[in-house]
Amino acid sequence: MIIAEQKPLDEIKSMIADYQKVLILGCGTCVTICFAGGEKEVGALASALRMATRLDGQNKEFIEATVQRQCEYEFNEEVADLIEEADVVLSLACGIGVQTMNEQFPNKLTLPGLNTAFLGQPVEQGVWDERCQACGDCVLYLTGGICPIARCSKSLLNGPCGGSQNGKCEVNPEIDCAWQLIYDRLQALDRLDLMMEVKPAKDWSTSRDGGPRKIVREDLRLTFVEEKQS
Amino acid sequence: MKHDEPPPVISPAEEASPPCQVACPLHTDVRGYVAAIARGDFEEGYAIAREPNPLIYVCSHVCAHPCEEECRRNQVDEPVSIAALKRFVAERHDLSLGHGPSKPAVEPKNQRVAIIGAGPAGLTAAYDLARMGYPVTIFEALPEPGGMLRVGLPKYRLPREIIDIDIKGILEAGVELKTNVRIGQDLTISELKAQGYEAIFIGIGAQQSRTLRIEGMDLDGVLLGVDFLRDVNQGKPVKLGKKVLVIGGGNVAVDVARSAVRVGNLGDEREVHMICLECREEMPAHEWEIIEAQREGIVLHPSLGPNRILGRDGKVVGLETIVCESVFDSEGRFNPSFVCNTESVIEGDTVILAIGQASDLSFIHPEDGIELTPRRTIKVDPDTLATTAPGIFAGGEVISGPGSVVGSMALGRRAAISIDAYLRGENLAKLRFAEPQKLGELPQKTVEKIKPLIREPMPLLPLEERAFNYREVELGYTPAMAMRAAHRCLTCGGGAYVDTGKCAACLTCVRVCPYDVPVIKDGAAFIDPTQCQACGVCASECPAKAITMKLYSEDQLYQEIEALFATAPASNPEPFIVGFCCLYCAYAGDEWAESVRAQLPPNVRTLDVFCTSRIDIQHLLRAFELGADGVFVAGCVGEECRHTDKAVNRIQGKVQFVKEVLNQVGLGGDRLALYNIPSAEWGTVPRIAQEMAERVRTLGTNPL
Numbered sequence: 001m002i003i004a005e006q007k008p009l010d011e012i013k014s015m016i017a018d019y020q021k022v023l024i025l026g027c028g029t030c031v032t033i034c035f036a037g038g039e040k041e042v043g044a045l046a047s048a049l050r051m052a053t054r055l056d057g058q059n060k061e062f063i064e065a066t067v068q069r070q071c072e073y074e075f076n077e078e079v080a081d082l083i084e085e086a087d088v089v090l091s092l093a094c095g096i097g098v099q100t101m102n103e104q105f106p107n108k109l110t111l112p113g114l115n116t117a118f119l120g121q122p123v124e125q126g127v128w129d130e131r132c133q134a135c136g137d138c139v140l141y142l143t144g145g146i147c148p149i150a151r152c153s154k155s156l157l158n159g160p161c162g163g164s165q166n167g168k169c170e171v172n173p174e175i176d177c178a179w180q181l182i183y184d185r186l187q188a189l190d191r192l193d194l195m196m197e198v199k200p201a202k203d204w205s206t207s208r209d210g211g212p213r214k215i216v217r218e219d220l221r222l223t224f225v226e227e228k229q230s
Numbered sequence: 231m232k233h234d235e236p237p238p239v240i241s242p243a244e245e246a247s248p249p250c251q252v253a254c255p256l257h258t259d260v261r262g263y264v265a266a267i268a269r270g271d272f273e274e275g276y277a278i279a280r281e282p283n284p285l286i287y288v289c290s291h292v293c294a295h296p297c298e299e300e301c302r303r304n305q306v307d308e309p310v311s312i313a314a315l316k317r318f319v320a321e322r323h324d325l326s327l328g329h330g331p332s333k334p335a336v337e338p339k340n341q342r343v344a345i346i347g348a349g350p351a352g353l354t355a356a357y358d359l360a361r362m363g364y365p366v367t368i369f370e371a372l373p374e375p376g377g378m379l380r381v382g383l384p385k386y387r388l389p390r391e392i393i394d395i396d397i398k399g400i401l402e403a404g405v406e407l408k409t410n411v412r413i414g415q416d417l418t419i420s421e422l423k424a425q426g427y428e429a430i431f432i433g434i435g436a437q438q439s440r441t442l443r444i445e446g447m448d449l450d451g452v453l454l455g456v457d458f459l460r461d462v463n464q465g466k467p468v469k470l471g472k473k474v475l476v477i478g479g480g481n482v483a484v485d486v487a488r489s490a491v492r493v494g495n496l497g498d499e500r501e502v503h504m505i506c507l508e509c510r511e512e513m514p515a516h517e518w519e520i521i522e523a524q525r526e527g528i529v530l531h532p533s534l535g536p537n538r539i540l541g542r543d544g545k546v547v548g549l550e551t552i553v554c555e556s557v558f559d560s561e562g563r564f565n566p567s568f569v570c571n572t573e574s575v576i577e578g579d580t581v582i583l584a585i586g587q588a589s590d591l592s593f594i595h596p597e598d599g600i601e602l603t604p605r606r607t608i609k610v611d612p613d614t615l616a617t618t619a620p621g622i623f624a625g626g627e628v629i630s631g632p633g634s635v636v637g638s639m640a641l642g643r644r645a646a647i648s649i650d651a652y653l654r655g656e657n658l659a660k661l662r663f664a665e666p667q668k669l670g671e672l673p674q675k676t677v678e679k680i681k682p683l684i685r686e687p688m689p690l691l692p693l694e695e696r697a698f699n700y701r702e703v704e705l706g707y708t709p710a711m712a713m714r715a716a717h718r719c720l721t722c723g724g725g726a727y728v729d730t731g732k733c734a735a736c737l738t739c740v741r742v743c744p745y746d747v748p749v750i751k752d753g754a755a756f757i758d759p760t761q762c763q764a765c766g767v768c769a770s771e772c773p774a775k776a777i778t779m780k781l782y783s784e785d786q787l788y789q790e791i792e793a794l795f796a797t798a799p800a801s802n803p804e805p806f807i808v809g810f811c812c813l814y815c816a817y818a819g820d821e822w823a824e825s826v827r828a829q830l831p832p833n834v835r836t837l838d839v840f841c842t843s844r845i846d847i848q849h850l851l852r853a854f855e856l857g858a859d860g861v862f863v864a865g866c867v868g869e870e871c872r873h874t875d876k877a878v879n880r881i882q883g884k885v886q887f888v889k890e891v892l893n894q895v896g897l898g899g900d901r902l903a904l905y906n907i908p909s910a911e912w913g914t915v916p917r918i919a920q921e922m923a924e925r926v927r928t929l930g931t932n933p934l
Contacts, residue, residue: 009894028774033736038773040848044891047851052895054934066774125741 002030002094003128004114013052015111016090023086026066027093034128036114037092039066070097073104083108136206142194144185151178157199248722250297252668255640256282260297260312261724265781267315268716269838276319280330284357285350287395288379290317291388294634302722305672307682311715314688318712329399336363341653344427346413349377350635351626352433353400354642360404362650371412377435381460384489414593429621429649433642436587436627446539451546455486455584462489471579472500475549477536478584479506479513486584487528505531507554507566535568539581548577589628607631614648614658623649669723670760679745686715710823717814724781725762726769730754732776739768744874765873766844767880782840787849794835795856804833805859805926807919810845813838815866818909826913834919843877850888857934860901860926867906898929
């Protein structure tokens with residue numbers, strides 16, 4: 001899922017400096033689960049901002065709301081009146097939610113309260129690790145289910161590199177060497193043969209390199225039948 | 231009084247209720263009042279306990295408390311001392327605030343209702359009907375109301391001024407009382423109807439002693455239990471010898487025996503014996519009554535049947551008994567069997583029969599159309615309590631046979647609901663009463679995780695000060711004792727509930743629960759109310775705010791924080807310090823409840839919470855937002871936690887988070903501190919508050 005974290009309070013304060021009435025809008029999905037932008041976080045941030053802005057001698061008003069998924073028009077529509085009422089929206093959704101809001105409510109600016117960080121896994125309560133880079137051409141079947149694109153600092157397809165030391169990455173001793181993990185896993189599966197194959201250069205056009213991506217499923221589109229008939 | 235609703239209708243509960251509440255014939259919100267006591271809100275406790283119970287003072291002394299038998303703490307150690315807690319709130323209640331809930335705003339009705347008998351059933355029916363707006367008149371044969379409460383129960387169990395308190399409250403609700411009117415003698419049922427009473431409730435109780443058909447019943451010195459108790463209770467002279475033999479093993483027999491000990495204040499000069507068919511283990515009297523009887527020197531002779539009463543010169547000289555080997559036959563019917571040639575004699579000069587009671591139904595005439603049962607009780611529809619005569623209802627022991635006070639009250643209440651329906655012209659056949667659904671037993675895996683806690687012992691009148699007088703034996707709890715006793719409540723069913731619409735299935739509750747209760751079911755968290763121990767850690771951690779505590783919710787704590795500031799001293803040079811205190815830890819000893827808390831200076835205010843696990847980050851932030859100069863959280867040291875270390879540890883993370891927010895806000899994280907205080911050291915809290923105040927002084931006052 002999408003992992004995000006709240007921006008520093010000072011940055012948020014400067015973003016909202018010119019606005020009087022701020023709607024803090026949470027999202028009930030990924031960012032709730034990663035404790036960045038759910039209803040609890042909306043309340044805590046509102047409390048912190050009320051205090052911080054009052055200490056700065058301002059008298060701002062903060063409205064709190066949380067929708068189920070901010071990346072969908074229908075859910076945001078449920079709080080349209082609050083959006084209307086506010087001078088600005090401070091979104092605690094991921095970047096997708098922030099953009100959806102800006103697109104859906106062109107007359108109202110929606111600001112990002114979070115930094116959207118990565119696609120990751122909650123590995124224990126309070127700890128999230130990056131797991132996927134959305135390259136658009138999954139290679140996990142070649143690597144024992146461990147992603148070299150997201151988890152190797154260099155995204156090497158034929159690792160490890162010389163910077164692998166005692167199972168750790170030279171970039172940061174906190175980072176596990178993905179290729180060590182892949183090797184250990186394949187060995188345990190008795191599939192080290194997979195490592196003997198040299199992987200050719202990856203076609204990155206399915207990733208960001210091909211420009212913004214889009215998936216269209218004509219069969220699911222509600223205009224599908226009409227188009228076929230015409 | 232806060233509670234203005236009419237008496238609750240016994241109706242199906244939306245969800246399973248705690249076993250104590252289901253066991254109570256009046257379905258008293260036991261969990262609710264115990265929780266109020268646990269928080270030190272004794273008047274709220276009284277209001278909750280009083281709401282369904284117009285005889286709360288009486289019940290607080292003599293209720294058979296079936297709630298305790300059902301208490302789920304029995305599965306862990308001993309039941310919560312519910313009966314003692316009810317007595318505690320009743321005794322502390324300030325009667326100048328009123329007896330009970332103020333009368334609901336109902337339209338006065340003009341259909342008059344007659345109630346025959348001012349015992350528990352009649353009083354309850356009258357009270358309920360009066361609150362529904364009906365003009366109600368009780369007709370009582372004796373000079374004073376109360377029925378068996380006044381003439382049956384001994385004074386050492388139920389002081390008479392206690393009865394008077396409740397009766398006063400009932401009469402103040404608008405009930406008219408006519409004493410010294412014996413229906414059947416002074417007035418008949420048809421005359422009542424002729425006087426314009428459109429509905430009649432019969433609640434005359436069971437006031438006749440059953441007798442035995444054995445030789446010697448006519449001897450001088452043979453007394454009937456109910457008559458004996460009535461005479462003793464009414465202060466009439468009673469002729470009692472020095473060796474009294476009480477026949478019977480039930481609660482009335484124990485009352486008779488313990489009263490016989492006290493009559494005439496003869497001390498050791500009188501022996502009292504109890505003879506009963508049942509073996510010691512099967513004696514029907516409450517165990518605690520039997521134990522007290524033995525402590526008072528009463529000699530038990532179980533497994534013996536009375537064969538004949540022996541006499542000389544027309545006077546009792548003894549009782550011939552025969553060994554009883556079983557009381558009931560294989561089909562469970564009363565059918566004692568005796569062992570041949572086991573006759574023996576217990577000498578005595580007085581024999582009192584206390585083998586059961588029946589109703590005197592001689593006032594019912596054929597033309598009344600009221601049918602009776604073969605058991606000599608009034609025949610009623612078991613749901614509506616309607617007799618076979620239209621407009622005439624019956625309840626209490628006249629339909630059930632000898633039972634409990636609270637059981638009779640519940641029947642009075644049910645009859646009141648039926649009478650109301652009848653008078654409103656509803657079809658009684660459609661009126662059905664469903665019992666609430668009971669929360670299931672604790673699963674064994676949960677039982678193993680619950681810490682045993684010692685049941686707070688009831689202080690008793692010392693034995694040497696007790697025998698041969700009518701002073702009440704149980705002395706009652708102090709506030710500290712009551713709170714400790716209430717803290718043992720498992721808050722069954724009052725714990726966490728999930729709003730599945732908001733749940734993001736983040737698994738936080740699954741991970742933080744000290745009792746491993748939450749699971750993911752159908753894509754959302756599910757917290758089984760049968761297992762939840764209401765620690766609150768899941769609700770305070772849930773990032774979606776999808777979990778709410780049913781009893782003492784997060785919102786209630788917000789409201790209390792707001793209320794605390796609403797009454798804060800307006801201008802005080804001292805820093806304003808707010809303390810969130812775990813009440814389980816704080817009140818584990820007497821010090822906090824009895825002296826320390828009251829001695830805190832006005833600039834230090836504390837909020838009691840059910841374990842620090844209930845506090846969430848927003849609660850702490852709110853206190854600062856409202857202007858607290860400093861906030862401390864006082865909880866236990868891990869091993870003392872009522873729940874587990876898992877619950878204690880969570881508050882550390884929250885405090886750390888809020889300190890960081892305070893730093894970012896610019897207030898300074900040092901204004902917040904967490905203290906882990908062993909239960910024996912709660913006397914140090916004023917010093918901790920002082921420390922906080924000193925630290926805060928260097929940071930300056932909260933400018934908010």
